Amino acid sequence: MNRTMNTAKRRNQPMSDAQRKAIWATARDQGLDSDALHDLVETETGQAHISTLSHNQASLILDRLTGQEGHPGYRSGTQAMGYGRTKYNNLATRKGMATPAQLRKIEAMWADRARAADRDASLRQFLQHKFSVSDVRFLDRRRASDVIVALERMEVIL
Numbered sequence: 001m002n003r004t005m006n007t008a009k010r011r012n013q014p015m016s017d018a019q020r021k022a023i024w025a026t027a028r029d030q031g032l033d034s035d036a037l038h039d040l041v042e043t044e045t046g047q048a049h050i051s052t053l054s055h056n057q058a059s060l061i062l063d064r065l066t067g068q069e070g071h072p073g074y075r076s077g078t079q080a081m082g083y084g085r086t087k088y089n090n091l092a093t094r095k096g097m098a099t100p101a102q103l104r105k106i107e108a109m110w111a112d113r114a115r116a117a118d119r120d121a122s123l124r125q126f127l128q129h130k131f132s133v134s135d136v137r138f139l140d141r142r143r144a145s146d147v148i149v150a151l152e153r154m155e156v157i158l
Helices: 002-011 017-029 034-045 055-066 074-080 100-113 119-131 141-153
Strands: none
Touching: 017 034, 017 055, 034 055, 034 100, 034 141, 055 100, 100 119, 100 141, 119 141
């Protein structure tokens, strides 16, 4: 019970200096520039500034950056499709478009949900059919969030 109370107390506390440093270091290690990191923070938390994140929001961002956000097989799905943490980093500077982290997440989540032998082709078919987008690279930030929500609602294939 004491642990639950501590977790509830941290929910509204500001992030710690250690979390702030970890967010910036992890983003830098993954090749994200300041704009891409701010886009990720705004997409995931609705906060315009990293400095305004709560303890829990900072934890969420760290989980997103490291691929540990609680989706079963996130890392294994990424590896199953042959992608690492640097895929799409060359697209990080596109204003209004999906962040590299969002694109990697979509592909990793698809890898956990798709049965098709050619997962790339089946993902493109899914995106075209449901979102009228021919490839994951052409998603804007808002549409990428919609795709992630749709994939979260799909059953994970074990």
